[in-house]
Amino acid sequence: xxxxxxxxxxxxxxxxxxxxxxxxxxxxxxxxxxxxxxxxxxxxxxxxxxxxxxxxxxxxxxxxxxxxxxxxxxxxxxxxxxxxxxxxxxxxxxxxxxxxxxxxxxxxxxxxxxxxxxxxxxxxxxxxxxxxxxxxxxxxxxxxxxxxxxxxxxxxxxxxxxxxxxxxxxxxxxxxxxxxxxxx
Numbered sequence: 001x002x003x004x005x006x007x008x009x010x011x012x013x014x015x016x017x018x019x020x021x022x023x024x025x026x027x028x029x030x031x032x033x034x035x036x037x038x039x040x041x042x043x044x045x046x047x048x049x050x051x052x053x054x055x056x057x058x059x060x061x062x063x064x065x066x067x068x069x070x071x072x073x074x075x076x077x078x079x080x081x082x083x084x085x086x087x088x089x090x091x092x093x094x095x096x097x098x099x100x101x102x103x104x105x106x107x108x109x110x111x112x113x114x115x116x117x118x119x120x121x122x123x124x125x126x127x128x129x130x131x132x133x134x135x136x137x138x139x140x141x142x143x144x145x146x147x148x149x150x151x152x153x154x155x156x157x158x159x160x161x162x163x164x165x166x167x168x169x170x171x172x173x174x175x176x177x178x179x180x181x182x183x184x
Contacts, residue, residue: 001170001181001182001183001184002181002182002184003179003180003181004165004166004169004180004181004182005161005165005179005180006174006177006178006179006180007158007161007177007178007179008174008176008177009154009157009176009177009178010092010095010097010175010176010177011176012177015157016095019153019154019157022153022157023150023153026149026150026153026156027146027150030145030146030149030150031142031146034141034142034145034146034149035138035142037128037145038131038138038141038142039138041128041131041132042138055137055139055140058140059140059143059144062140062144063144063147063148066123066127066144066148067098067148067151068098069119069122069123069126070098070119070120070123070148070151070152071089071098071099071100071119072089072100073118073119073122073123074100074115074116074118074119075087075089075100077111077114077115077118078100078101078102078105078115078173079102081105081107081111081114081115082102082105082107085102085104085105086102086103087100087101087102088100088101088102088103088175089101097154101173101174101175102173103173103174103175104172104173104174105172105173106170106171106172106173106181107170107171107172107173108170108171109162109163109165109167109169109170109171111171112158112162112171112173112178113159113162113163116155116156116158116159116162117155117159119152119155120148120149120152120155120156123148124145124148124149127141127144127145127148128141128145131145158178161178161180162178162180165180166182168182168183169181169182169183170182170183
């Protein structure tokens with residue numbers, strides 16, 4: 001096999017800056033998207049804040065849970081597609097990055113796209129369902145759903161890179177990112 005691309009998302013400061021910049025338009029797009037979803041679910045309800053402090057603390061706790069669920073979803077699909085490989089979880093505190101990884105595991109392109117995209121889809125659906133069936137405020141829902149979507153910027157970048165890889169390429173998960181291999 002021939003290595004055709006290697007991404008070190010944890011140490012490539014230029015890439016991290018580009019992803020941070022990409023987060024700005026993503027924030028705007030997802031804020032509008034989730035706001036439109038919110039007002040279509042409950043038209044006419046814009047403010048429902050009992051306590052700003054309580055709402056803020058609740059949002060932080062929910063966001064922590066969202067990140068844990070997000071990484072667990074990655075882990076479940078790593079295991080589903082590579083059942084005999086180990087899955088590790090962790091946090092790089094200085095970068096503010098949580099991660100799930102299955103170092104050395106090689107996946108087909110479609111498998112890695114599923115691993116990368118499903119946490120966004122599942123968490124967005126869970127947040128929308130929670131908003132639909134609870135008295136959660138519009139602002140809290142939109143903030144949480146948008147913050148999670150923007151936090152998926154690295155996953156979206158991986159998907160973009162993977163989809164540009166040649167057919168038949170394998171994607172290796174590494175402890176610092178991913179490597180794309182081409183079979184001979």
